[in-house]
Amino acid sequence: MPSPRKIKVLVLPGDNCGPEVVNEGVKVLKAISNIRKKCNGVEIELQEEKIGGCAIDATGKPLPEVTLSAAKEADAILLGAVGGPQWPKQIDSNDASKGLGPRPEQGLLDIRKSLDLFANLRPCSFASDSLIAYSPLKESVVKGTDFTIVRELVGGIYFGERHEQDESGKEVKRVTRLAAHLALEKNPIATIHSLDKANVLATSRLWRRVVTETLEKEFPKVPFKHHYIDAAAMFLVKSPTILNGIVLTENLFGDILSDEASIIPGSLGLLPSASLNGLPDGKNKCIGIYEPIHGSAPDIAGKGIVNPIATILSVALMLKYSLNLPREAKAVEDAVRKVLDDEEFGGFSYRTKDLSGDKTTVEVGDKVCEVLEGYLEGLNSEDRISLSIPNRGLLLQKPPGRRGMTICEKTIAHAAIGLSQPGHVKPGDMICVSVDWTLASELTWKGMEKTFNIMGRPNIYRNDRFWLAIDHTVDPRINHLPKPAGLIKASENFAKEAKIVDFYKPNHTILHTEFYRERAQPGQMIIGADSHSCSAGAVSAFAVGLGAADVVMPLVTGETWFKVPETVEIRFINKPPFGIGGKDAILYVLGELKRNTVAFERAVEYTGPGLRYLSCDARFAISNMATEFGGIAGVFEGDEITAAFIAKRKNPAHKNSALYFRADPDAHYAETHVIDLSKVDSLVALYPSPDDVVPVTKVAGKKLDGVFIGACTTAEEDLILAGLVLEQGLKKGLRPSLNGIRKCTPGSLPIIAKLRKLGLLKFYEQAGFEIGAPGCSYCIAVAADHAGEGEVWLSSQNRNFRNRMGKGAIGNLASAATVAASSFEMEIRDPRDLLDAIDEKKFNECLGQWFDPKISITISEPNPILYDPSNPSLSSESISDLLPPSTSFSSSIKGKVQRFEDNVDTDAIIPAQFMPGTSDEDLGSHAFQYVKPDFVQKIKDGYNIESGKLRY
Numbered sequence: 030m031p032s033p034r035k036i037k038v039l040v041l042p043g044d045n046c047g048p049e050v051v052n053e054g055v056k057v058l059k060a061i062s063n064i065r066k067k068c069n070g071v072e073i074e075l076q077e078e079k080i081g082g083c084a085i086d087a088t089g090k091p092l093p094e095v096t097l098s099a100a101k102e103a104d105a106i107l108l109g110a111v112g113g114p115q116w117p118k119q120i121d122s123n124d125a126s127k128g129l130g131p132r133p134e135q136g137l138l139d140i141r142k143s144l145d146l147f148a149n150l151r152p153c154s155f156a157s158d159s160l161i162a163y164s165p166l167k168e169s170v171v172k173g174t175d176f177t178i179v180r181e182l183v184g185g186i187y188f189g190e191r192h193e194q195d196e197s198g199k200e201v202k203r204v205t206r207l208a209a210h211l212a213l214e215k216n217p218i219a220t221i222h223s224l225d226k227a228n229v230l231a232t233s234r235l236w237r238r239v240v241t242e243t244l245e246k247e248f249p250k251v252p253f254k255h256h257y258i259d260a261a262a263m264f265l266v267k268s269p270t271i272l273n274g275i276v277l278t279e280n281l282f283g284d285i286l287s288d289e290a291s292i293i294p295g296s297l298g299l300l301p302s303a304s305l306n307g308l309p310d311g312k313n314k315c316i317g318i319y320e321p322i323h324g325s326a327p328d329i330a331g332k333g334i335v336n337p338i339a340t341i342l343s344v345a346l347m348l349k350y351s352l353n354l355p356r357e358a359k360a361v362e363d364a365v366r367k368v369l370d371d372e373e374f375g376g377f378s379y380r381t382k383d384l385s386g387d388k389t390t391v392e393v394g395d396k397v398c399e400v401l402e403g404y405l406e407g408l409n410s411e412d413r414i415s416l417s418i419p420n421r422g423l424l425l426q427k428p429p430g431r432r433g434m435t436i437c438e439k440t441i442a443h444a445a446i447g448l449s450q451p452g453h454v455k456p457g458d459m460i461c462v463s464v465d466w467t468l469a470s471e472l473t474w475k476g477m478e479k480t481f482n483i484m485g486r487p488n489i490y491r492n493d494r495f496w497l498a499i500d501h502t503v504d505p506r507i508n509h510l511p512k513p514a515g516l517i518k519a520s521e522n523f524a525k526e527a528k529i530v531d532f533y534k535p536n537h538t539i540l541h542t543e544f545y546r547e548r549a550q551p552g553q554m555i556i557g558a559d560s561h562s563c564s565a566g567a568v569s570a571f572a573v574g575l576g577a578a579d580v581v582m583p584l585v586t587g588e589t590w591f592k593v594p595e596t597v598e599i600r601f602i603n604k605p606p607f608g609i610g611g612k613d614a615i616l617y618v619l620g621e622l623k624r625n626t627v628a629f630e631r632a633v634e635y636t637g638p639g640l641r642y643l644s645c646d647a648r649f650a651i652s653n654m655a656t657e658f659g660g661i662a663g664v665f666e667g668d669e670i671t672a673a674f675i676a677k678r679k680n681p682a683h684k685n686s687a688l689y690f691r692a693d694p695d696a697h698y699a700e701t702h703v704i705d706l707s708k709v710d711s712l713v714a715l716y717p718s719p720d721d722v723v724p725v726t727k728v729a730g731k732k733l734d735g736v737f738i739g740a741c742t743t744a745e746e747d748l749i750l751a752g753l754v755l756e757q758g759l760k761k762g763l764r765p766s767l768n769g770i771r772k773c774t775p776g777s778l779p780i781i782a783k784l785r786k787l788g789l790l791k792f793y794e795q796a797g798f799e800i801g802a803p804g805c806s807y808c809i810a811v812a813a814d815h816a817g818e819g820e821v822w823l824s825s826q827n828r829n830f831r832n833r834m835g836k837g838a839i840g841n842l843a844s845a846a847t848v849a850a851s852s853f854e855m856e857i858r859d860p861r862d863l864l865d866a867i868d869e870k871k872f873n874e875c876l877g878q879w880f881d882p883k884i885s886i887t888i889s890e891p892n893p894i895l896y897d898p899s900n901p902s903l904s905s906e907s908i909s910d911l912l913p914p915s916t917s918f919s920s921s922i923k924g925k926v927q928r929f930e931d932n933v934d935t936d937a938i939i940p941a942q943f944m945p946g947t948s949d950e951d952l953g954s955h956a957f958q959y960v961k962p963d964f965v966q967k968i969k970d971g972y973n974i975e976s977g978k979l980r981y
């Protein structure tokens with residue numbers, strides 16, 4: 030049990046809109062206390078008192094003694110706002126003789142002074158990138174704005190005069206030190222921009238001198254600049270990023286400038302503040318008042334439309350600076366981001382009226398709490414794991430005597446639990462491994478749920494590490510129909526029950542697309558209920574697709590058993606011609622080596638000097654088709670390209686635990702095959718096998734009934750290139766013929782947004798393509814799109830087995846560029862002339878920088894959790910601890926084992942259209958329906974064959 034820690038937070042709602050916004054902040058604090066106390070022992074006690082106008086009404090004073098003494102006792106204070114037209118507005122606060130009494134605002138000044146809150150921090154950045162559109166300034170001007178105003182709070186004109194010759198400069202010194210502390214916390218160290226009016230004011234000359242001396246003497250590493258306040262006010266609207274870093278200034282300038290700054294992110298209701306009495310360095314107690322920067326908004330108070338985000342983000346600052354709970358602070362910021370984010374980017378688009386939204390104050394606060402609960406449960410599961418799985422530092426040296434290992438073996442070894450010697454695993458070993466992520470789609474979740482129900486619906490191991498995407502059976506045109514609606518509901522219900530952190534609406538992304546782009550990390554062990562789970566190997570994760578029931582075990586326990594496979598090395602050399610990406614490379618590999626041969630039941634490892642020419646998207650297409658190749662996994666050696674790709678992610682949780690392994694010089698590969706990328710050209714894999722590969726020139730002119738660009742294997746890079754091919758075709762005067770179907774379904778909404786921003790979607794549209802919602806579409810033909818019987822298609826998807834694109838349809842595979850080129854005349858066409866017409870520079874600009882020479886990686890060795898004889902229960906928790914007490918397992922399972930011949934095409938056993946089936950009987954009734962339509966009747970008649978229901 031964690032040792033209990035009681036935290037006292039004083040709540041001062043204040044006047045007008047103050048109570049409304051504070052109410053939402055309080056809900057956030059309560060959620061944190063309720064959910065986190067079982068893991069971190071922290072209990073937040075809330076006490077409410079009065080300040081400002083309401084305090085004047087109740088006691089005659091804006092800061093009653095009871096409020097001040099409660100403030101002195103508290104660890105932190107949450108404040109709404111004070112003041113409003115209801116209270117007298119005389120100029121001199123002390124002029125009680127006129128019978129007007131003190132102003133409510135005086136209460137605020139008095140509490141700041143009494144608690145010696147000398148520094149007021151006001152961060153200004155976009156709580157969500159989706160808000161950029163709401164800024165009254167241009168996107169190009171405000172994008173990337175990120176500064177914190179540090180305002181000196183208990184001096185300046187507010188509290189009396191100072192002169193240049195004031196020797197001490199004490200207040201300037203301490204606020205400068207605090208600013209320097211914040212600057213040093215940033216990586217790289219932030220610049221301090223000190224603002225004053227030294228050309229006119231004596232106080233400003235004192236300010237400038239003290240700031241300079243303090244920084245030069247005490248913080249020589251912190252860069253700083255002086256600006257005049259009037260120039261800074263102009264920068265703020267002309268080019269605010271000039272001020273990125275820490276903006277240090279005195280009381281009145283800070284007050285005015287921070288209101289001006291609030292315009293950048295679009296509303297005064299977004300910016301939080303913290304007023305501190307010490308350095309927030311976690312060493313000394315640092316008391317603070319946390320409040321939105323806005324006032325009491327009397328014009329909109331009580332209407333339910335005040336934006337509570339500034340107050341909620343002030344709670345995040347409180348967690349970080351006064352309560353020493355930085356992970357909870359980040360959870361609050363993440364929850365706010367998700368609530369504000371556009372739906373297109375996986376958010377909820379919940380916004381109040383000031384941001385052109387229609388949500389009420391309470392609705393926004395409730396949504397933040399709902400999302401936050403998931404993140405907090407995620408922290409709880411992280412904590413439970415760190416108790417049971419020791420935190421392992423990086424092991425940089427190979428332990429003496431350890432056998433040479435491949436990257437795949439090292440990744441598996443690192444995940445191993447209870448090994449007797451560090452890293453000693455070899456092919457054939459059956460070992461227990463901890464699993465970083467489990468994956469499923471709505472289709473396979475339905476199958477997993479059967480096992481999950483039998484287990485009594487236990488808690489899952491980590492609610493922040495189950496990636497459940499609704500992509501296979503869905504399409505906005507049919508999502509209301511019983512089958513997709515039922516599958517969507519089942520996934521949504523489970524996501525709610527398990528408080529899944531990362532959960533999106535149907536047709537947001539194909540399962541593997543945004544998982545690979547934003548989540549998987551090198552060195553992770555990933556188990557997915559989908560055969561293309563291997564896609565995450567693109568970023569050097571060991572990612573494997575297993576049957577639905579097998580994925581429930583790691584979902585619930587965080588562990589599974591794994592047989593270490595042999596590794597086959599595919600060594601890439603040389604540079605591919607321009608326009609030849611991952612899809613042509615893997616088709617070339619399949620054509621050369623054939624499927625279910627060298628890769629069969631093995632892990633495939635991609636290495637070699639050619640990797641430097643393969644972007645992560647190109648690698649993704651290759652890893653994605655490891656399953657067509659016959660492999661268990663397809664893992665790329667992680668390198669600086671991988672690191673640069675990961676560094677661009679928004680969520681730090683998904684970029685800071687990457688592990689980079691290298692095969693030892695004496696590693697044993699079952700086989701090594703060298704693939705010369707310079708020989709790869711545009712290829713086509715002919716129906717019905719992904720390895721029946723021919724040069725596109727050999728089948729050029731073949732008539733088509735439809736073309737499809739999409740499915741998980743088609744990455745953003747492929748879609749960009751295909752868009753440019755279409756542009757060139759259109760420029761050359763090619764136009765879409767009247768016959769045939771043209772469809773493009775990008776892998777995710779963020780990819781669609783990028784294509785739109787690049788101006789490429791219009792070329793797809795002009796070339797006659799219908800743009801579909803992200804989903805599997807024609808690739809599995811179980812949603813709204815099916816190719817017709819006998820129709821001939823060219824598709825950039827990954828498999829072209831019988832009936833895959835629709836019953837009796839004939840699918841051929843090619844790169845998106847080849848499909849694009851073939852789309853105009855609806856006949857297979859070599860894309861080369863169109864590729865050659867593309868401006869390479871433009872293509873690279875569209876892709877963005879995928880290699881960053883500044884990025885370096887550390888190569889490490891596996892550091893498994895070793896067997897500890899004093900603690901035989903090495904596994905984090907035994908299954909029985911996790912299950913409800915009523916659950917019982919029998920110690921043996923009985924059943925008949927049915928051996929099929931090798932290479933039975935699982936799509937043939939139960940055609941995807943009938944998955945997941947309402948029951949086993951229902952599934953059985955469709956067994957071999959397309960390839961042996963009389964199969965079921967024969968069985969019913971007693972014919973001696975049995976069928977399994979394995980798909981992968």
Ligand SMILES: NC(=O)c1ccc[n+]([C@@H]2O[C@H](COP(=O)([O-])OP(=O)(O)OC[C@H]3O[C@@H](n4cnc5c(N)ncnc54)[C@H](O)[C@@H]3O)[C@@H](O)[C@H]2O)c1
Nearest residue numbers: 110111112113297298323324325326327328329335336383
């Ligand atoms: N820290 C404080 O307590 C504090 C700070 C500033 C002003 N005030 C006091 O508040 C009172 C009103 O001052 P004001 O009107 O100049 O400033 P204000 O910040 O209350 O309001 C300015 C404008 O911004 C809007 N606004 C403010 N907060 C908003 C939110 N969360 N969501 C949506 N819109 C929001 C208001 O509707 C108004 O149109 C005055 O008495 C002033 O002294 C108090």
Ligand SMILES: CC(C)[C@H](C(=O)O)[C@@H](O)C(=O)O
Nearest residue numbers: 112134135137138284322324
């Ligand atoms: C209400 C007023 C005293 C206060 C200030 O000027 O400090 C306000 O404008 C703020 O920014 O918090």
